[in-house]
Structures are given as C-alpha cells and as structure tokens.
Amino acid sequence: MTSKARASSLCRSVTSNPGLRLCRKPLPPALRRSYSSIYTPKKKERVVILGSGWAGYGLARTLSKDLYDPIVISPRSYFVFTPLLAGTAVGTLEFRTVLEPVRRAGVGFYHGWADDVDFERKVVRVEANANDDMVGRTVIPPPPPPTKGPAQASEAAAPRSRPKAETFDVPYDKLVVAVGAYSQTFGIQGVREHAHFLRDVGDARRIRLRVLSLFEQCSYPSRSESESRESGDASKATLLTDADKRALLHFAIVGGGPTGIEYAAELHDLIYEDLRKLYPDLMQFVRITVYDVAPKVLPMFDQALADYAMKVFNRNGIAVKTQHHLERIRPADGYLGSDQGGLKIKIKEYGDEEVSAGLVVWSTGLMQNPLVKKLEAKAVPGSEATPETIHHLLRDKRTGGIMVDPYLRARTTTSTEPASGEDDKGTSVLPDVYVIGDCAVVQGDGMLPKTAQVASQQAAHLARRLNKGEADGKPFRFRNWGTLTYLGGWKAIHQSEADKLRGWLAWVLWRGAYLTRSMSWRNKFLVPVYWFVTWVFGRGISKF
Amino acid sequence: MTSKARASSLCRSVTSNPGLRLCRKPLPPALRRSYSSIYTPKKKERVVILGSGWAGYGLARTLSKDLYDPIVISPRSYFVFTPLLAGTAVGTLEFRTVLEPVRRAGVGFYHGWADDVDFERKVVRVEANANDDMVGRTVIPPPPPPTKGPAQASEAAAPRSRPKAETFDVPYDKLVVAVGAYSQTFGIQGVREHAHFLRDVGDARRIRLRVLSLFEQCSYPSRSESESRESGDASKATLLTDADKRALLHFAIVGGGPTGIEYAAELHDLIYEDLRKLYPDLMQFVRITVYDVAPKVLPMFDQALADYAMKVFNRNGIAVKTQHHLERIRPADGYLGSDQGGLKIKIKEYGDEEVSAGLVVWSTGLMQNPLVKKLEAKAVPGSEATPETIHHLLRDKRTGGIMVDPYLRARTTTSTEPASGEDDKGTSVLPDVYVIGDCAVVQGDGMLPKTAQVASQQAAHLARRLNKGEADGKPFRFRNWGTLTYLGGWKAIHQSEADKLRGWLAWVLWRGAYLTRSMSWRNKFLVPVYWFVTWVFGRGISKF
Structure with missing residues (x-):
C-alpha cells in the first residue's frame, strides 16, 4: 500500500506532462x-x-x-x-x-x-x-x-x-x-438534550469546543460578588461572579468505566498542563468530578489496581463519587441558562440541592x-x-x-x-x-x-x-487480551490473565499497544508524531 | 519556547509525585x-x-x-x-x-x-x-x-x-x-446564501465536507436516463441519473485571483490524485470551472506567467471562463433542490440558460x-x-x-x-x-x-x-516581496521585482516560503509532516 502509493506519487512528479490527460486515461489494469x-x-x-x-x-x-x-x-x-x-x-x-x-x-x-x-x-x-x-x-x-x-x-x-x-x-x-x-440514558430526564456523549469523533469535537468556550467565557471581565445583579446596569449584569465561574468550570463525568475515567484523566492533563498557563486566574475555580452508581469504579480491574487508580485521581484532585444516582439534568435558570451553558444536576443522595456544572459527559451503559x-x-x-x-x-x-x-x-x-x-x-x-x-x-x-x-x-x-468458504469448523471463542486504562500524568493500569501493571510502564504499554490494531500506516505514523508534538509544544488549543 | 515547554514536560515526567498537588501550587516566578x-x-x-x-x-x-x-x-x-x-x-x-x-x-x-x-x-x-x-x-x-x-x-x-x-x-x-x-458579494442574488467563501478555517471545513458529500451522493445506486422520474416508484425516484451527476459534480469557482486559482488547483489534485481511486466511475462527470468578469485571471502576474498558468489549467482540464458575469445563484428546482444541494447559476453571457453546479466557491473582492x-x-x-x-x-x-x-x-x-x-x-x-x-x-x-x-x-x-516609544520617525513604506500562486501538480508561479519563476522550482519556493512567517514552531514542524504524509499515503479523505 505504502510503497505503491508512493511509487505512483513519484511517477506523477517525474513524468514530464502528468496533468489531466494522463489522469483521464483509464486506470492501469x-x-x-x-x-x-x-x-x-x-x-x-x-x-x-x-x-x-x-x-x-x-x-x-x-x-x-x-x-x-x-x-x-x-x-x-x-x-x-x-x-x-x-x-x-x-x-x-x-x-x-x-x-x-x-x-x-x-x-x-x-x-x-x-x-x-x-x-x-x-x-x-x-x-x-x-x-x-x-x-x-x-x-x-x-x-x-x-x-x-x-x-x-x-x-x-x-x-x-x-x-x-x-x-x-x-x-x-x-x-x-x-x-x-x-x-x-436510562430515561433520565435531560440526558439526551444536555449531556455530551463520547462515542464518535463529532462528540469529541463538541466536548473540546465546549471546554475551551467555558474558559473563554470565564475570562471575560468579572464582577465582584457584592454588586447586585439587579443594579440595572445592563452591561454589568452580564458579567460573571466568582460563584458563576465555579459553577461553569465544574466538569462532571457520569460513569466510572474506562471511557469516563480516561476522559477525566485527559481533561485533567489538558487543564493543568496547558490551560493553566493561559488562564492562571481561573485555576481556583476548576473542579472535575466522576459520578457512578456502583460502589466502585473500574469494576473490570482487581481491587489493587482500582485502588491505585483512585489514589492517582485523589492526588490529582479529581473527585470520585461512587453510589451517587443522577436523577435529572436541566439548564440553569435565567442568567446562567441555555445561552451561557450552565447546567444543574439533581443527585438522589443530595436531595433537593442541585450540583452546578458547565459540562456533563455521559459514558455509562449501552x-x-x-x-x-x-x-x-x-x-x-x-x-x-x-x-x-x-x-x-x-x-x-x-x-x-x-x-x-x-x-x-x-x-x-x-x-x-x-x-x-x-x-x-x-x-x-x-x-x-x-x-x-x-x-x-x-x-x-x-x-x-x-x-x-x-x-x-x-x-x-x-x-x-x-x-475459507465456511469450511472451517472452529467455533468462535473469546480470548481476553487484557484491559488498559489511562489515568493521566503519564500513568496507566493494565490487567490481563498473565500480568498486572501500573504506573509508567503501563503507560508505555498503553501508548504502544493501541497502535497495532485496525490502524492504517498513515495514522500509525501520525499518532506518535502528535504525541511528540504534544510533549514538546503542548496540546493543540486552537478553538476549532 | 520550545526548550522551555519541553523542559517543563520533562520535569513533569521525572518528578515522582507530580499530579495536582504540584499543579495547584502557584506558577514558578x-x-x-x-x-x-x-x-x-x-x-x-x-x-x-x-x-x-x-x-x-x-x-x-x-x-x-x-x-x-x-x-x-x-x-x-x-x-x-x-x-x-x-x-x-x-x-x-x-x-x-x-x-x-x-x-x-x-x-x-x-x-x-x-x-x-x-x-x-x-x-x-x-x-x-x-x-x-x-x-x-x-x-x-x-x-x-x-x-x-x-x-x-x-x-x-x-x-x-x-x-x-x-x-x-x-x-x-x-x-x-x-x-x-x-x-x-456585489449584492448578487443568492451569493450570501448559497456560495461558499474561503476565508476562514470553518469555510475550508464546510467546502471539504461538501465535496466529499457530493461524491458519496453520486455513488449511490444510479438510475438510467430512460426510466421516467414520474414512474411512481418512490424508491427509484430518489436515484440520480447521469445528467444529475454531471450537474452535481460541476465545481464552480467565481474569481480568478490567487485564492480562486489555488483552490481550483488543489481541488483538481484532490480529485485526480485521490478521489479517482475511490470513485473511478464518477470521473467522467467531474468538471471544474473558474469564472471571472475580467478579461484575464491572475492580473497581478505578467502576461507570460499568466499564460503559463492558463496552459497548466488547460492541460488539467480546468475551464477558465473570463468575461463572464454571474447574475444569480439559486437552488435547483424540486428534485435536486436544497436537500440534494444542486445549484443553478445564471450568467449574463449565457442568457436564460443556467449552469448547474454542486458547489460554488466565491473568492472575488472585499x-x-x-x-x-x-x-x-x-x-x-x-x-x-x-x-x-x-x-x-x-x-x-x-x-x-x-x-x-x-x-x-x-x-x-x-x-x-x-x-x-x-x-x-x-x-x-x-x-x-x-x-x-x-x-x-x-x-x-x-x-x-x-x-x-x-x-x-x-x-x-x-x-x-x-x-521604541514612537520615537522612530521612519514612515511606513510597502516593499513588495513578490507573489506566489500554486497551480496544482507540483507547479507554481512566482513573480517579484527581482525575478520570475515557474514550474517545479516555483513550487519548491512556494512550499518553503510560506513556512517562515507568523507561524509557530509547532506548525512549522507539522505542515511538512503533513506534506510528507500526503506524498506517501495520499490526502486525508475521512469525512469529518
């Protein structure tokens, strides 16, 4: 594939009169x-x-x-x-x-x-x-x-x-x-409309733009808490208070499976490795929380690895709330409402007191x-x-x-x-x-x-x-190759029947293992290039 | 910048307990x-x-x-x-x-x-x-x-x-x-609504998705011309005839300045180097036309270079129609209408006979x-x-x-x-x-x-x-560094006060010259990487 494509490229450039005449000819046999x-x-x-x-x-x-x-x-x-x-x-x-x-x-x-x-x-x-x-x-x-x-x-x-x-x-x-x-969505009110999923690349783009928008929005000139919102000054009425920023910069992730945990980890890396340089004054308002209904997250890992993951998250300031049942997501009232993107999350264990968030990522169940x-x-x-x-x-x-x-x-x-x-x-x-x-x-x-x-x-x-023309009589049997989850800060956990790994080595494995399957050579080349670029220059933060 | 960012990356990875605790500390002085x-x-x-x-x-x-x-x-x-x-x-x-x-x-x-x-x-x-x-x-x-x-x-x-x-x-x-x-838009009817501009990166994305969509759409099972559209079979009524495909795969570019010419050239490369391998049967329907009101395109170049450009375009099968005045763009009627994206262009010189197109790119005047x-x-x-x-x-x-x-x-x-x-x-x-x-x-x-x-x-x-605190008394004076335009197929033309270049050397200059100004090291690294990837593997054709 590679050499063929390259050869045809070369051929194109070397031929003195390539152009359309050649192109319009029928394809080579x-x-x-x-x-x-x-x-x-x-x-x-x-x-x-x-x-x-x-x-x-x-x-x-x-x-x-x-x-x-x-x-x-x-x-x-x-x-x-x-x-x-x-x-x-x-x-x-x-x-x-x-x-x-x-x-x-x-x-x-x-x-x-x-x-x-x-x-x-x-x-x-x-x-x-x-x-x-x-x-x-x-x-x-x-x-x-x-x-x-x-x-x-x-x-x-x-x-x-x-x-x-x-x-x-x-x-x-x-x-x-x-x-x-x-x-x-388990029929939970507001999830379809207000939560973000992370299953397709368009979802990833929307989430990315949303996070960057929230930081831009919170970096507009702010207003002190003491000034009343009803003061009548139309210009000032649109500025955010510190409490508003705390509400908008709360990132809630629902579901403690590998997808939810990995997104929380990656988001943490983005915020603390890249965005803090650009928005240092907003760091005090940032919170990341993972909610799950189960008594523990990452149920497919054994206790020691799951505990390790929780220790890493704890040290990174990512809150993990197990046995929390989400009951509703709705846009915040009036001021921080739909335009501003503020959300209110009702959680059964908290009674009537709702949690504010700027982004809810939903990754639980199929x-x-x-x-x-x-x-x-x-x-x-x-x-x-x-x-x-x-x-x-x-x-x-x-x-x-x-x-x-x-x-x-x-x-x-x-x-x-x-x-x-x-x-x-x-x-x-x-x-x-x-x-x-x-x-x-x-x-x-x-x-x-x-x-x-x-x-x-x-x-x-x-x-x-x-x-083989269906002649092969071997029935399908699943072989577990093990599970990997990235935890942020160059760390991961890996578990298979043969071994259990954690920390930096697991991270290297994580970065390597995923490159081998179902990926074109083009992307096998580009993914490490981007990891290198991120390492040297930081993540891409262009809001597009 | 580079070494600093890299050093901080290194530092992050080497520190045994980086995580959030470190991050939440105030920034280094x-x-x-x-x-x-x-x-x-x-x-x-x-x-x-x-x-x-x-x-x-x-x-x-x-x-x-x-x-x-x-x-x-x-x-x-x-x-x-x-x-x-x-x-x-x-x-x-x-x-x-x-x-x-x-x-x-x-x-x-x-x-x-x-x-x-x-x-x-x-x-x-x-x-x-x-x-x-x-x-x-x-x-x-x-x-x-x-x-x-x-x-x-x-x-x-x-x-x-x-x-x-x-x-x-x-x-x-x-x-x-x-x-x-x-x-x-010179107040021309339909331009605001139906033409694509190419001035921002969101425009580029929309144009790209549109081109790929048109090829997908035309690769649906087709219908022979003889079958009547009014035959009553609802399923068949939605299939395209060859004439429909010829209408949709006409790409019209309005404006023969460098932007319009370069887009026509790049589109030609995309279609004849990449898409023809994936849609060989559609190649017969493809047409690219550049319209301009002036008697010649690329007015900033001297006659010899402009002639050379026209020769390249002519060989590539890109039609250039000078002294053509566009008067209106409207969606095609009914069947190929807004959903299908078919457009009708009225051109003064053609009287009442409208030209069909699937995409109109507008790049004329400010x-x-x-x-x-x-x-x-x-x-x-x-x-x-x-x-x-x-x-x-x-x-x-x-x-x-x-x-x-x-x-x-x-x-x-x-x-x-x-x-x-x-x-x-x-x-x-x-x-x-x-x-x-x-x-x-x-x-x-x-x-x-x-x-x-x-x-x-x-x-x-x-x-x-x-x-310099406005102490400098030197007035502004423009110095012309010359103009470059890419013509497709690894060719370009370049003109400055000192020299005139065309062909392959101009292409090398074109690829090199643009890298030096207003670009971060990140992109100075990534752009050649992508040129290399395109050369080896072809262009990215993922429809996203």
Whole structure:
C-alpha cells in the first residue's frame, strides 16, 4: 500500500506532462482490478455489512476481495479508533488521526442508515445520509411515545428525530449485521438534550469546543460578588461572579468505566498542563468530578489496581463519587441558562440541592440499536422443512441482542416469546445472515462484554471463516487480551490473565499497544508524531 | 519556547509525585511574570487590538510585553495562516496546522465582536462570542434594508443577523483597529446564501465536507436516463441519473485571483490524485470551472506567467471562463433542490440558460467591515486647539477605508463630506488610535492591495514604532516581496521585482516560503509532516 502509493506519487512528479490527460486515461489494469469489482457485480457473492465500527470495519478490511464483493452501509463514512478518542477531545491528537475512511479498505460503501431488511428478498433498505450536517455526532433516539400500536412505536424508535431522507434498496447474498449499540440514558430526564456523549469523533469535537468556550467565557471581565445583579446596569449584569465561574468550570463525568475515567484523566492533563498557563486566574475555580452508581469504579480491574487508580485521581484532585444516582439534568435558570451553558444536576443522595456544572459527559451503559429491535420483530424465512411456520430472530431476553450460534450465524425461533440462553437448542439458523459486535449474543460463550476487543475478535473470526468458504469448523471463542486504562500524568493500569501493571510502564504499554490494531500506516505514523508534538509544544488549543 | 515547554514536560515526567498537588501550587516566578501582566493591569499602557488576522495578530505577537499590556479582541480566537487554507480545504493539511491561537502569543484576549468604540472615554464595547457555534465560518452581513433612518441602517449592517449577545466594556490607552474586510458579494442574488467563501478555517471545513458529500451522493445506486422520474416508484425516484451527476459534480469557482486559482488547483489534485481511486466511475462527470468578469485571471502576474498558468489549467482540464458575469445563484428546482444541494447559476453571457453546479466557491473582492462604517460615522474628539469643532475619522472615498498618516495613525477631518487622498493635508490625527490592514488607507503610498503582505508589514512597522516609544520617525513604506500562486501538480508561479519563476522550482519556493512567517514552531514542524504524509499515503479523505 505504502510503497505503491508512493511509487505512483513519484511517477506523477517525474513524468514530464502528468496533468489531466494522463489522469483521464483509464486506470492501469492493476488498479482497475481492485476497484472495479465494487461497481460491476460479478460472480462473486456480495457481502453487505451494516455498520463501520470495530465489528463492521474489522470484517470489511479483512474479508477477501477476491472471493467476495463487500459493501459497507453506515451512517458514518469512517471507522473510529475509539481507544484514542478521549485524546482527540482534549487536543492531544488531531481528530482525523483516529479515523479510517471505510472506502480506503477497498470495499464498496453506501453512506446511509440501514433502515430495514427484507430477509425474504435479501434486500437492505438504506436511507441516504451523504449530506449529514450532524457529522460524527452521537444522537440518541427519542424515547418511544407512551402507548401506541406496534407500527407507530417502531417508527418512533428510529435512530433520529429528523425527517426521513430518500431511501434505496441494496440486495445482498450474505448479510452481516454489525450496527453496534447506542448510549443508554436510562430515561433520565435531560440526558439526551444536555449531556455530551463520547462515542464518535463529532462528540469529541463538541466536548473540546465546549471546554475551551467555558474558559473563554470565564475570562471575560468579572464582577465582584457584592454588586447586585439587579443594579440595572445592563452591561454589568452580564458579567460573571466568582460563584458563576465555579459553577461553569465544574466538569462532571457520569460513569466510572474506562471511557469516563480516561476522559477525566485527559481533561485533567489538558487543564493543568496547558490551560493553566493561559488562564492562571481561573485555576481556583476548576473542579472535575466522576459520578457512578456502583460502589466502585473500574469494576473490570482487581481491587489493587482500582485502588491505585483512585489514589492517582485523589492526588490529582479529581473527585470520585461512587453510589451517587443522577436523577435529572436541566439548564440553569435565567442568567446562567441555555445561552451561557450552565447546567444543574439533581443527585438522589443530595436531595433537593442541585450540583452546578458547565459540562456533563455521559459514558455509562449501552442500549440496543433500534434497528435490532425492528429486525427481531419481523417474520423471517423458516427452514425448508417447515416453510409455513412463522420464524423470528432469536432475541436475548436480558440484553435484547440477537442470538447467534458459535459460527456467528443469526439464530431463529418459532416461539413468539423470546427465549434466552441454552433452553432452546432446537432452533435453527437463518441462512446467510451473521451478527457480530455489540448487538450479537454468542451461544455458549457466557455473557461477553460489549467491548472493542470482543467485536474485533468476532470480525476476525467471521472473516477467517468466510475466506475459507465456511469450511472451517472452529467455533468462535473469546480470548481476553487484557484491559488498559489511562489515568493521566503519564500513568496507566493494565490487567490481563498473565500480568498486572501500573504506573509508567503501563503507560508505555498503553501508548504502544493501541497502535497495532485496525490502524492504517498513515495514522500509525501520525499518532506518535502528535504525541511528540504534544510533549514538546503542548496540546493543540486552537478553538476549532 | 520550545526548550522551555519541553523542559517543563520533562520535569513533569521525572518528578515522582507530580499530579495536582504540584499543579495547584502557584506558577514558578518565570511563568508568572509573563502571564500575570494580562490580568493585573499595571503602569503599562494597555494596547487594545481589534482583530486577529495578519495585521492584528502580527502586531500582538511582536509588540513588547515589557512596555505594553496588549489585549486582542476578535470573534475568532486564532490567527489563520491564509496561504495554506486551500490546502486544508482538500485534506492535504489538517485544519489546526494553519491556526495559531491568539493566547499563545502571550497577550490578553477577549473572544467577541468589537461592537463600538467610545473615542472620548477610550472604551471598546465588546459583544461576547465565546459560545459561537458557527465557529470559524465567514458570515456575510445581510444587505441594509432599502430606506430607513441612519440609526437603523447601522444596526442592520451589524456583522451577522443573529440576536445580539451580552456586551461589556474594555478600556484602552492605545487602540489599534485591524478588523479586516468582508467578502464582497456585489449584492448578487443568492451569493450570501448559497456560495461558499474561503476565508476562514470553518469555510475550508464546510467546502471539504461538501465535496466529499457530493461524491458519496453520486455513488449511490444510479438510475438510467430512460426510466421516467414520474414512474411512481418512490424508491427509484430518489436515484440520480447521469445528467444529475454531471450537474452535481460541476465545481464552480467565481474569481480568478490567487485564492480562486489555488483552490481550483488543489481541488483538481484532490480529485485526480485521490478521489479517482475511490470513485473511478464518477470521473467522467467531474468538471471544474473558474469564472471571472475580467478579461484575464491572475492580473497581478505578467502576461507570460499568466499564460503559463492558463496552459497548466488547460492541460488539467480546468475551464477558465473570463468575461463572464454571474447574475444569480439559486437552488435547483424540486428534485435536486436544497436537500440534494444542486445549484443553478445564471450568467449574463449565457442568457436564460443556467449552469448547474454542486458547489460554488466565491473568492472575488472585499468590502469594508461594518464596524469601520460605524466608526467613520461617529464624532471623535478634536484637537486641543479647537475643542468645539466636530471631527470625524477621515474616510477614503474610493474604498471606504479609514485614512491613516505615514505612521498609521487615524486621520480626522472636520468636513462632513469625506475627502479623498492628498487634497486635505490640513487634517489632524486622532491621538492613540491606529488603523492597519485591509481597513487602512495609507497617506501618500498609493493604493496598496488588500493582501496579507501589506497587513503584516504594517503590523511590523507599528510594532517597531511602538516598541521604541514612537520615537522612530521612519514612515511606513510597502516593499513588495513578490507573489506566489500554486497551480496544482507540483507547479507554481512566482513573480517579484527581482525575478520570475515557474514550474517545479516555483513550487519548491512556494512550499518553503510560506513556512517562515507568523507561524509557530509547532506548525512549522507539522505542515511538512503533513506534506510528507500526503506524498506517501495520499490526502486525508475521512469525512469529518
């Protein structure tokens, strides 16, 4: 890839008359072979992959293009390298260094939402999304209206509330559902509207701009507490008091999993390594708090490592409030209200006393994608033996995911009531339909966490199997490679079956380990460049 | 700067217990000295600089912080290195590599619009802008309503149409007006709403996303021309025909100055070096056209170089249409209308036949900032000899700019009618008010072009003078360093008084020359890194 691209560059520069004449010529045969397959369907089976996350993109890049004609359908045209997303949200990395365009994987692509699947006709209905102006932002589906007919309810559960765009049909030979999951808001009031998520690169950009805006806002000329806000001087009425600044510079992170903890750590680094030089007088107002409902954060780590993490956070002045239940987020009243971005958080343990914050980052729990629910509600073709029985996809009772057999094929059932786990061995699989990633529940492999690791292992397994023409009989089995979490200040914790690490070595491991998987050479080169630039010059603080 | 930042990084990593405890300690004295001056006004004179472009930022970074307390007021918190902006619009460079945050220049900063100046009380009224969600986008002021009183008219000429935010007052000892100019739309219908400008980094991002969206949109499954759009099949009615694709993939650039020519060249490189590998079937539909009203493009170059440029463009298949007068831009009707982004351009020479395009980039002409008009309409304090006479800023009749003396001090006049040029030598200057950049017209230096070169030379001259306590008697005089324009395909043209260059050598010069001025070491390092990455891996095509 590298040398080829470079060679073509060189060729371009050396040729005396390159220009368009050359460009308008047909592609050289070597290039034609690799790209034309996308556009002129041949004998190859078309594999339509719904989603471009760890599962979907992982499969798309490893599936053999000689055997198959893969087409990815996704509302975002790139894969997000999520472990480094928090780094982009604080300006350590540039946004595009954690993105891999789907098209560069050499596959076909339709930029749109998979809206529905007709399993009988083997066709996916796609809603066009090429003109998306919410580019890269997580949008949580609105809650379904109280009580309505099933048709309306499923409509209301569509992934966003904007009007439907045009749709078109894409036929498939094999279908891979890898649409992932949404953030879970638990129906808590105000979360959808006022909290920030950190799952896509547009979220990271919004969070970054918000933090920088808050510091700019608080550095406007200030007003002493004693001056009354009702003094009638219109100019003075808009200036912030110290109490206002304390409210706005409170950064609240809800959820003590790795994402929440890493963002808190990165935010701390940004503020105390970079912003304090530019806003020294505002440092006294800054607070970072992590809230979690559980009795401890980072539940996937053992006690010693979690304790170490808490010690680091404690020393850094990041407050961690466990067993705190968030009940509502609302804009602050009047003065610090929506325009100024002040928020009020109601926490059960504090009674009626609300906590003020300028930013709430929400990173707790996942819910099923509405498409999964829609597919589970549909009738699917039954086995050839009993063509008249109505079949459904087998739904996991606990998580709502689609159950798959050890070869990641979607399982079906004839019972209308969804069954869970091992008690329905008699059900069959739906031919040519596979489910991987967050929306899949694998038979007999316990309850796997919804992580990038699981999703990418499933993608690798399915690609291997399909590349062998499904002749390989090895069932999918998850292998835990260990977990890493960055804690700020060049420290991290790492835990796997073989070892437990903490401190500086874990940090080096953290920086190294993430570079190897699912990343193009371009980004493998650029990410260390940015780490170096951050080390030498500080983080990027341009507000853009 | 470099070694200091790096040393502090090292220090952070080596200290065994860095964390917050250390951070919360007061800054070391060396750092305090350089930053505290921003916040605690001392005996130093406060220089308030309106604007953060070539003039304002150039002055801010070179003005002595030992002698003065500079505060920049600008609606954008960064300086844009404009010569490389077109490169970011096509993904060669990352957006933030052409930005320099104003605060990193070691000056005070208020993120807002200068709304008005009270020259008597020496106070600037600032409209807060920290929560700007149009971040970095050029917004053209709406045309003033037909006939209204002068007060209302000046209100309507405010820089944007959104409701006014809070305001606050910032006092000054010296004031430097460097607010630049706006894009001139000549009142042509639809330009404000439908054309893209290329003056700020948000514009570059929008243009980039638009180009990528158009290619995605045209790569949806297509429909043959013969199928009727009224066939009643809702799904098929949304698919594009070849004619639609030809309409959407026409990229129109209005204005044949260096900005328009360079964007056309960079767009050509993007499409024929990168996008053709991903969308080979769409190449047949692509067209790039540059329109200009003048009989030739690149008027600042001599005939031989301009001819060479046209030869390069011609070979690259970029059409250049001189003596074409654009009269209107409107969204295409119905089907390809606003959602799909199709546009119709009316050109005088073509009569009623409109030209279709998917993108119109507008880069022709400048108009005065509405603030300049507002300031010129105000009464200003007169000289001490005649305190009762009403004075105004001296307005240049031809351009509407503020006239300055050879020391860049704002000139005043007692006549109500604005006078132009040399015929009013008797007027005095307004003490402590300077005007530089696009909104200044220098006495006795002919009509200087509104370029980055002029603005940064004026900034350097004023900084030098102020740093010497205004003792230096050398008047400002513009020195032409020459002009460079990139033509695509590793070629450029360069012209100065001493030499004329074209082709590959000019390209090397082009890449080198721009690195030296007004750029931080961070970006001096990152820009070549991105050029290298583009050379090896191609341009960034992630749609974000």
